[in-house]
Amino acid sequence: MNSPADTSRVTSAKIVIAGGFGVGKTTLVGSVSEITPLTTEAIMTSASEGVDDNNLVPDKATTTVAMDFGRITIDQDLILYLFGTPGQTRFWFMWDELVRGAIGAIVLVDTRRLADCFSVIDFFEHRKLPYLVAVNCFDGKQMHDLQDIRDALQVSQDVPLMYTDARNRESTKQVLIKLVEYVLSMRRTRTVGVG
Amino acid sequence: MVLGGDEPTGSLVRPYAVTRGRTRPQLEIALEALVETTARGRAGQFLGGREQKVIVDLCGGRLQSLAEIAARMEVPLGVARVLVADMAADGLLAVHEPTGFSDDPGADESVGTELLERVLSGLRRL
Ligand SMILES: Nc1nc2c(ncn2[C@@H]2O[C@H](COP(=O)(O)OP(=O)(O)OP(=O)(O)O)[C@@H](O)[C@H]2O)c(=O)[nH]1
Ligand SMILES: [Mg+2]
Numbered sequence: 001m002n003s004p005a006d007t008s009r010v011t012s013a014k015i016v017i018a019g020g021f022g023v024g025k026t027t028l029v030g031s032v033s034e035i036t037p038l039t040t041e042a043i044m045t046s047a048s049e050g051v052d053d054n055n056l057v058p059d060k061a062t063t064t065v066a067m068d069f070g071r072i073t074i075d076q077d078l079i080l081y082l083f084g085t086p087g088q089t090r091f092w093f094m095w096d097e098l099v100r101g102a103i104g105a106i107v108l109v110d111t112r113r114l115a116d117c118f119s120v121i122d123f124f125e126h127r128k129l130p131y132l133v134a135v136n137c138f139d140g141k142q143m144h145d146l147q148d149i150r151d152a153l154q155v156s157q158d159v160p161l162m163y164t165d166a167r168n169r170e171s172t173k174q175v176l177i178k179l180v181e182y183v184l185s186m187r188r189t190r191t192v193g194v195g
Numbered sequence: 196m197v198l199g200g201d202e203p204t205g206s207l208v209r210p211y212a213v214t215r216g217r218t219r220p221q222l223e224i225a226l227e228a229l230v231e232t233t234a235r236g237r238a239g240q241f242l243g244g245r246e247q248k249v250i251v252d253l254c255g256g257r258l259q260s261l262a263e264i265a266a267r268m269e270v271p272l273g274v275a276r277v278l279v280a281d282m283a284a285d286g287l288l289a290v291h292e293p294t295g296f297s298d299d300p301g302a303d304e305s306v307g308t309e310l311l312e313r314v315l316s317g318l319r320r321l
Binding site for chain 1: 313
């Protein structure tokens with residue numbers, strides 16, 4: 001056991017919450033976070049490449065991307081962060097940093113606008129980041145057959161797909177648990193496959 | 196907010212003014228890396244400027260990630276990263292890197308698996 005003063009083993013992990021504009025990402029983060037979701041901004045300057053350490057940054061075109069995040073203290077030496085992606089997927093520069101080292105991602109979808117998450121799913125598949133799909137029930141009803149949604153999204157049978165209510169803490173908790181279980185099961189399969 | 200919000204512009208610092216225009220930190224620090232004030236940082240006399248004092252206070256209690264520091268100081272992530280990297284280089288802060296879960300074939304999987312199991316049981320306890 002660590003004494004409270006020994007923080008040498010302190011570490012953190014993160015899960016990415018992605019999906020189209022207005023699909024409930026911030027709501028989901030807020031439903032389980034121990035802090036009110038915070039927002040941070042990243043600025044990309046087209047001039048940032050090759051800028052000398054001591055030079056002032058010249059006034060070049062800049063893009064600001066906001067993302068929000070929440071925090072869950074798992075243990076005194078392990079903290080889990082949930083990062084909501086920027087609503088617009090054109091800001092890929094931020095996504096690279098968001099997914100680097102992540103446990104996996106939750107793709108939130110709204111059945112009224114399924115296509116909004118296509119580019120997100122493509123991105124995670126390309127980056128080989130494990131993800132699950134959570135269908136946010138805006139109408140309060142589970143109106144669609146999950147298999148129909150799976151077919152429409154063209155995700156494989158292995159990818160977990162479930163209903164959720166982003167406003168509900170217990171529901172969000174189940175989605176997070178499902179994702180981590182899925183990542184663990186993928187690791188076990190791979191280890192068995194190699195051995 | 197950490198600092199008084201009485202500045203007429205509403206903005207705490209002009210981005211990049213505090214970092215003298217540098218955009219590249221001395222260290223790559225992850226968004227979720229945890230930052231902790233060291234004894235040297237707490238001592239106070241080695242601090243250079245208002246931003247350093249704010250960060251030392253912020254990270255003197257419970258640990259804060261780089262993202263939290265940026266959000267609470269209301270500065271862009273890149274600015275926070277440069278400030279934290281400089282202070283870490285001066286021994287004022289300790290930076291605890293996250294456990295990445297990259298699927299590099301060479302990565303030590305057992306470390307990640309143990310951590311995932313801890314995350315899982317932590318989530319179940321919520
Ligand atoms: N009825 C219902 N409303 C929801 C649900 N989840 C989110 N909302 C509402 O939908 C709106 C958008 O939710 P946000 O959490 O802000 O969505 P977001 O994905 O963060 O949006 P952007 O960051 O702008 O892309 C808010 O008004 C929420 O209150 C849900 O499960 N059911
Ligand atoms: Mg949002």
